Every structure is written in structure tokens, then in C-alpha cells.
Amino acid sequence: MGKYFDMLMQDVRMREGLTACMNCGVCTGVCPAAEFYDYDPRQIVSTVQTQDDDAIEKLLKSDTIWYCGECMSCRPRCPRANTPGYVIQSLRTLSQKLGFFVESEKGRQQLALKRTIGESILTTGYCVHPKLVKPAMHPEQGPVWEWIYDHDQEVYEQFTSAYQREGEGALRRIDDQSMKELRSIFEVTGGKAFFDHIEECSERKAREMGYPSANDDYFNRVYTANNGEHH
């Protein structure tokens, strides 16, 4: 067996998600990403099944593994009970562990996700909170959202008595002890180290690409760049 395949098989999602693909292509037929991108989950599963190190390394460094939206529409339709979405999750995890994700435009976006969603989790206890959805970064949210964003306290306090305060209710401030426990879970389980590794790899790549750091211009490029060659 190839070393990358062996590494992938240490992830239970691979053992659950890849039994024996017969290359029928039903997954590609129902896949929203396959309609939008130059993307074919059937081909990815086929490549992984070869256990070929060169081919898998190429995948791990490619944009291809980052197109999937993890809707899991592929899972109930596969006649052999495979889950290409799980295979993708395993490939993405390994790509980040090995630092390969920074070799593709879509892979480098993991820094943006870590700094938005990841930081939000560790500072607020939520994946998303109202002040994270800045209208300038989210023009698609429209004028009603802008009105909510500008008057958040007046709007939210009609529905929750705990807005940004401790106590039961929507958008409450999560207490210090609970936040300590959440951060401790990230420490103990390797979640914090995973975040740090995304930062370290991104910092290295930013310098390699001529940026002074992974902040500011590099971050903005990662968040907004689209070379138009993904379709």
C-alpha cells in the first residue's frame, strides 16, 4: 500500500466512506460542486483507490479537493455505500497535516476560515455572531442586514433578553468557565495545534510568495482571489 493511503486510512471517515467504488458516477451526477466546478468526485475516489502515492500527493496539493461543499448528497445515492464526501474530508485533513494545502489557491483559503470561523469559536463560543458578518465583506446580505448590523442591540433585544449578556437566550455572552472548557477541549484534542499549524504553513507560504507575513495583503488575497480557472 502507498504511504498516503495508509495515512488516510487512519481516519475513521475513510474506513466508513470508502468500501469499494465501482466508478458508476452517481455521486458526480447529484453533486452540486460538479455542476459548478471542473470537479468529479468519482474521479477522486478512483484516484484514491489506486493507492498511488504520486497521484494522491498531486490531489493533496490541488484545488480539486477543495471544491466539495460537504452537502453529502453523494452519501445516500451511492449503490456501494461509499461516501465520497467523507473521502474528501479525510483528504482535506491530511492535506493540512502535511502542509500541502498552501500549494493551491483554494487550499490556501483555510487560513481565512481559521481566522474567521475558528477565531469566532475560540473567542465567542459560536461559529458565527452578528458582528462577524460585516456588510462590507457580505454585500450579498443586503440592506435589511445592514440595518440590523447598525442597530443590533435595538433589533436583537426584541427577541432575547441576553444579547451579549450572560443568561439563557439567543446570542448570550457565554460565561468564562464554559469558554475555558471549550478552549481546553481544543487544547486536549489537537484542535488548537491544528489551528496553529494552519497559521505556520500560511506564514511560510506568504513569505515564499513575497508577502511580509500572512496578515493584511496575503489574507485579503486568500479571502478574495479567484483565478477564474476553476470551471
Added chain:
Amino acid sequence: MRNSWTEYQKEIADDNYFYVRSCIRQNFFPGSEAAFLNIMRNDLNRDVKEEAIHTSCTGIGYHSDIVPLDTIMTVVARQFALMTEAGYENFISSCITSFGIYNEAMEMWSEFPETEERAREHLYKATGREFKKPKSIAHTSDIIFHHREEIARKAQHKLINVETGRPLRVVEHIGCHYAKIFPKTGFGGSEFPYVLAGMIESWGGDVIDYPERRHCCGFGFRNYLVQANRGYSVANSQKKFESMAPYKPDFIVANCPGCAMFLDKWQYTIAEMEGTVYGQDGQGIPVLTYEEMAGLVLGYDPWQLGMQMHQVNVEPLLDKMGIRYDPTAKYLGKNGKYIGQPADALVNNSSHIQL
């Protein structure tokens, strides 16, 4: 009505629920979470326990591939520990992504027992807590579905056009992670989900069956969260709008908070980008959460339900249902304070192309 859904049934507890919130629902539809608790506690006299010390399940981080599997399983274990400590065993989640996550943890722990053992060790080491697995896990829409006939008996309004006397035509959108990951966890499985259709039928409406009914709303996690990728998200929503528009829906109702938000906001975006709207009379199609739908049926005020937070105006639907509302109160702050109002948007006007 198709009967295929009846092959996929699950036991739903009748009372005594431990409730966990949704990051997206509380951000965009806080009135819906408030309405769910009001309906359960005050209209249906059920016991719903909320602990202020619960957190996000971190599911959006997990499906953005930044939160490792071991980490999210331990966060799930902590939520279960809070339920155990509170003396409850019926776990209900306000979020479809979370619902998928909780079920995934349970399935993984069953299939790979070493992962449960690791989650227990991690949880104890990180927090000193221990947990029992829930007796039942349900999405909050399952709970409303379970009580739908009781709600129908208390109805102040039906899903009927009061002018014509005909049932309203409703598009229901289930949300991929409700049953595509674990079909047995959803009423009707992944092919014929019945959770929303059952509510619509019980409350007098007609369910529209259209070609792209089961297609994803297009969230796609990283495909929306990173600005460079948002074309994926709007394109998939557009595919659904194009498919449903010829059936002239009176409104869309969504199971998943993310889906409700995207189906609302992408209509705004498409109108601004292309001048296209998909509803009747030159306006967008109102998009409701199932709590808002239940709330309107029970006679709740639309602004108390938070429907002013939608981008697509809901007034055309309220008028069809014969619901009285105060148009001047729509955009007031708490205690009736005037706080200005949002700018106009093409999706709520009639001076553009209508499909």
C-alpha cells in the same frame, strides 16, 4: 401525498426536551428560536430545558475542515454532559448542521467504539465532565411535526388564501444534513422527507413537487464563507429558484436556518445582479422558517416572530392569509423606538423582469 415517507419513522419524545441553539438561527432568525420556546412552553405546555452554558457544536468549523473530528466529538460530548447533569435524555437541536453532527458522533461511536472512548477521555481531561448518550435526538422541526395536529386544533389562521379559498402553494426545503447523511434519522428519509410537508398538509396548504426539490441550497460551507467562492452558493440557489418559479409558490419554508437565510438573501442578490425576481406580482418569494409558519398559524404577530429581519418582504403572504399587521411597526426598535429603516431593494419592487 406519497406514502414512501412512512417507511422512515422515528420515535419522538412527547415531552421533557433538552434544547441547544443554532449559531445561524440565532443570528438571522432569533425570533424563530423565541417562537419555538413560546409555542412549546406556552401553547403546548411542554417542558423544554435550556442551559446557558452550552456552546456552538462547532459544526460549521468542522465542515470547513478546520475543526478536527476528535475535537468536535468532544464538544458534542460536553453538550451531552450538560444534558445528563440537568437530568434530561431527549436532546433537541435548533440547527440542521448540528443535528447531522450529533447523529454523526452517535453513529461513529457505535461503528468505531474506540472513538467514543477517546471522546470520553478527552472530555474528562478537558472539563472533568462525564456523559450519558441521549435516549433520543431530534431536530426542533421534528418536535413541531410531532405536535402538528395539536397546533392545527389551535390554529388562528390556515395556509389558505382567504381571497380565493384555495390552499397556499408551498415549496418546502429540507436541508441536506437533515437526512442525506443518516436517512433513518429523518421523517421520510433522504428521498421523501416529510417533516415540513406534514406540517403544511396539516395546516391546510399544498406542497409543490418540483424538479430540483432535493437540490442543495448552495451553502457549501467554504463555498459561501470565503468571498472568492460565493458564485457556487448563489448558482445553486438560482438553480432551485428557476426550477420552482413556474409552479408559482406563495412561499418557501425551510428546515435549516442556513437554507432559509440563503434562499432569502440570494433572491436579493440575483435581483440586484440580473434584475430577475421569482415570485408573483414582481416580488421575491417570501422565505419562512418552520417556526414562523407555525407562529403565523397560531396567531403570533409577524414582527414578534422577527419576520422584519427577512430581506424579501413577507407582507404579500400575510395579506393572502388574512393576517392583520401594523406596517408602521415593522422596523421599530425595542419599546417602539424609531431606528430608521433599510434601504429599498429590487427584490421587493415590481420594476424588473418577472419569470
